[in-house]
Amino acid sequence: MPRPSTDDGTPGSEIFDWWAPSGETPLDPVLVPAPRRSLERRGPDEPPTERLIFDGNSRSTVVLPYIPSAKASRTRPLRAWMLALPIDLAALLAPITWSQQYWKGTVTVALLTIGAFSIGGLYRARRHLSVLDELPSLYYRFLAATAAVAIVVAARHGSINYVDGFLRVAAISAVLILPARALSRAAVLLARRKRWVEHSAIILGGGPIAIELARLLRRYPQYGLRFAGFVDVPQTAHDKREMKPLIGEPEQLEELVRYTECDVVIIADIDCAESRLLRAVRAPGLKNTDLWMVPRLREFPGSTGSPDHIGAIPVVPLRQPTLSGPKWAIKRTTDIIFSSIALILLSPIMLVCAIGTRLEGGKGIIFRQQRIGRYGKPFDVMKFRSMRPVDDAESQTNWNIGHDPRVGPFGRFMRRTSLDELPQLWNILRGDMTVVGPRPERPYFVDRFSVDFPEYAMRHRVPVGLTGLAQVSGLRGDTPISDRARFDNYYIENWSLWLDVKVILRTVGEVFRGGGR
Template sequence: MFSRLQRFYTSIKVATDLLMLAVAFGLAYATRFIGVIPVTDGIPPLDETLVSLGMSLFIFPFTFHQSNLYTTNRSRTHIGELFAVFKASITATLILVALTYFTRERYSRLTLALFLGYALVLVSVTRLVLRLALAEVRRRGFNLKTILVIGEGELGRRVIETVRDHRELGFRVVGVLALDPERVGRRVRGAPVVGEVKDVERVLDEQPVDQVVIALPLEQQPVVKQLMEQLALRTVDVKVVPDLYQYITLYGGLEEFGGLPIISLQGDPMDGWSRVAKRAFDIVFSLVAIALTAPIMLVTALMVKLTSRGPILYNQERMGMDGETFHILKFRTMRTDAEVAGAQMASAGDTRRTPIGTFLRKYSVDELPQFFNVLVGDMSLVGPRPERPVFIEEFKRQIPRYHLRHKVKAGITGWAQINGLRGQTSIQKRIEYDLYYIENWSLLMDLKILVRTALGGFLSKNAY
């Protein structure tokens, strides 16, 4: 039944893609040659246009097929589907351009470029509509694949909850096999315990199952080995959920190293193009910020110099990305002898402040020179606020996962700061907000934080 449904759904995708590709080619032709763009070299002959259309209707579906866009992948996200369409379309267009160059005397490259644009939009939109429609069908209980979960512990319960919470993926748990014989006949998160782990072959013989998900703890590896030997003789799909959630700290997941699958327990949240994009974002916006705040910084420098003895700027050692230290720049708000007795945090009513220091700290004007830290690459506009190394060792001992905030560059402002966590507020709470930012980072989120900061996110009652 499922194979027939899958073939039917695949045929719909192929037919829809062909229709959208034909429409895209027609729109490209009309845009280029029917009055929208001036025609200077004449209109291509009809037979040449039909040949190019035929090649497009063959090359694109073939490339989509090679890119696994016609195979079942219920776990692929909408964004993942659209990105796969984008990559396959680019590849297909390059093949099409090469073939038309070598096999035809000429064909309008602008028409092919327009065709790519139209095809990307039309195919992506129809694919998204089909996915949403199929997700709704699955939510209503149709086109479901059955799952047998092996393991009634925390890992097994998590699998059942995930299936239940994502009905649009089209899975249904029909049974659980338990290690504890006393659990047989009971339910785990609503799913019936239909037998013990040793009964796996009997259960598979008694009822149709599309997938077996093994969710056993690490100490049961001998049982997993035996299960794999038994299931290797069957055609059922087998998935293994590794019992590593307790060890994954940040950006963990499955990676590949020279064809060898590796489970990463702790990774880099901003790598490759993400890091390049964030650095470009920092350079552009820090230059703009320096230009806009230059008059304010000039007036502030004069006020600092006129109201107290000592340097205008104060540089202090802070810890940034990967535990590297740098010197942060601030307008001086304390007396020059403020730390003769040793390092200590600022507090409300701090008597070490200069006459203008309270004002500068309250409105975060003392932070403005840090745009130069951003420009040279020591800091980022947005990120966890940097702490002094002298305090960090104590924080690392007291607060789990504290060190993970150093996986990214420190920032002038951050998610914790715009939510009022400044000064002597809860360090634990600040770390939670910092890690939330790191795990959910995007340029859009950075922009949102900067806008909220500009609109008063730093005007906190805890700023001193």
């Protein structure tokens, strides 16, 4: 099927105000040749129309969601911070042209301020742009960076005159920040209003708030979004003109995001179970998509700082798990460094464990067992053997051997102190595992738990770990699988390097306390 023309007026198909009867999808349809016609001539509140197509001698209509124009596709990678950050940096460095005596301090203040702006969310995408809303946060972070550098300058130079000169130069930067930010925001608003830069948006829902949001996005281009369609559950009837186009159901969201080249998904009053909604928005295809949500209790402020809104409807950005990028590369680098150093430093302890295992249970010091890693990929995990199973089937399907009489005193000691898991440092070095992550499980139990608990399979978005948040929270052995899955998914969705450090410190405490299985 040829790619339909879009509302940019590209010749090749006529656009009709015609709503299709359900079920009429022709085979291998051909778009009707027609003169140039643009959607911009219709009223701003009207939803996108469907295309009238011919299949041989029969005429039919088919529901087609918004397809971005070539211009929209070219502007997809553009973000507001690409303009705001260089202008902010130029304003902060501009005082060097007046006085080069304090250039080191000026550069340091500029870099610290840009970092503080980034951490504070001042370069995140916003729908409502207002310099006055951002003003307190801008100057609070700039003054904090300036104060920190001024303390260092005073300590190094010890001259009041030098510090006074540095602060005078910093005052010039303070004056320039406001017009710099106003300039970048004005440029972004102009580009949005002229539709030079716009991003496709899907609304997940179909209630009154969702309909109002769609109307606002169609009518006001300054929000930088072009409405692509509703995604909703079948029980919500989209029978009115303002409730169209309905382009799919929540289970199809990942495919629709790819098809419409969607950059933003807004969740608004959808009549859907939370588990179903979570499965839809957690799909891997949405990892580069901005997720926004209309809070249900809109009358109560949900956050401090400068809230965002579309019209008078508040929208809250939802944090996406950081499963790639520089931070994730740092995590892998620290895994390699940590496992290498740990294998060297802990080699005497591992030697004692190997000797004890050999004396208590005979040959076969290392026990290998298949586990499921990231994206469902199987691998062989290595542990010190604490008992000898009857056969491979028993080792793959026996849930907990902590109280098995075949576990000897030394094996029970290793399990209680988690020393039996030290060989997994080699799995970490190889890349099968990470230091902190969900607990690796056997294929039999992964299949079983994934059926009983839908959130369990979502744990495998990241590599499995030697230790994890669920384990240090007491969820080991015979504990509810649903609780483990919740803790593991909480770790994934709130992951940070500092969270890894906290889990490692708590793991050390568990080892010395003997809180293993």
